[in-house]
Amino acid sequence: MFNRFTKGARGVVEDAVEIARELGASQTEAEHLLLAAARRDDPTAVVLRGHGLDYDGLEAALEAETGRSLAAVGVSAERPRFSPFPNKPRFATSAKSALEGALKAATERSDRHIGSGHVVLGVLRPTRGTVPRALGLAGVDQEELRQAVSTVA
Amino acid sequence: MIDLATPEDPADGLAAVVALRRLTEQLEAAEVERAMRTGWSWPEVAEALGVTRQAVHKKHAKRLIAAGVELRRR
Numbered sequence: 001m002f003n004r005f006t007k008g009a010r011g012v013v014e015d016a017v018e019i020a021r022e023l024g025a026s027q028t029e030a031e032h033l034l035l036a037a038a039r040r041d042d043p044t045a046v047v048l049r050g051h052g053l054d055y056d057g058l059e060a061a062l063e064a065e066t067g068r069s070l071a072a073v074g075v076s077a078e079r080p081r082f083s084p085f086p087n088k089p090r091f092a093t094s095a096k097s098a099l100e101g102a103l104k105a106a107t108e109r110s111d112r113h114i115g116s117g118h119v120v121l122g123v124l125r126p127t128r129g130t131v132p133r134a135l136g137l138a139g140v141d142q143e144e145l146r147q148a149v150s151t152v153a
Numbered sequence: 154m155i156d157l158a159t160p161e162d163p164a165d166g167l168a169a170v171v172a173l174r175r176l177t178e179q180l181e182a183a184e185v186e187r188a189m190r191t192g193w194s195w196p197e198v199a200e201a202l203g204v205t206r207q208a209v210h211k212k213h214a215k216r217l218i219a220a221g222v223e224l225r226r227r
């Protein structure tokens with residue numbers, strides 16, 4: 001699956017795993033791919049930053065999404081602090097779907113290579129779940145963002 | 154304090170499930186670490202969690218050793 005991935009896209013995938021581990025996540029999720037993409041130095045990251053989604057902005061949006069979702073059932077909690085797990089967190093369904101989405105995005109556009117932009121397009125495909133909700137809370141129009149990323153991917 | 158409300162929109166209820174799963178995992182990591190740092194043994198932590206000693210050890214031992222936590226043998 002990864003043989004068509006560019007160096008940048010591979011970097012996003014590797015960084016996402018490390019970000020998930022550092023954040024204490026038990027699995028690598030789609031949002032970790034987006035966090036990794038936001039931290040890079042390429043046109044896709046510039047588009048994300050242009051929408052207020054630098055790493056910190058995105059992390060804040062994800063925190064807000066968690067807080068709001070917990071509040072919906074009347075739970076409020078500080079994020080627990082603990083030493084991270086040493087093992088690499090495996091890919092969750094959301095991350096696997098995002099990578100499949102990256103492949104689909106490339107196929108649709110007849111792009112031979114899959115870059116970090118395609119990975120972000122894969123992450124931005126679903127309309128439900130953590131990422132769409134976090135983007136909504138951050139006031140980001142997901143479809144507009146998808147199109148903006150599409151022009152540089 | 155937990156006061157389970159029922160959200161109107163199922164999207165909020167389902168997102169709460171996701172957030173609670175994440176919170177449970179993180180809370181377990183934090184509380185097991187806190188217990189072990191204050192001298193609890195693996196069997197005590199396992200009993201409190203209602204899981205086997207092997208399960209809790211397998212999940213957390215490497216992490217706590219890497220973090221330099223002094224672990225009681227029994």
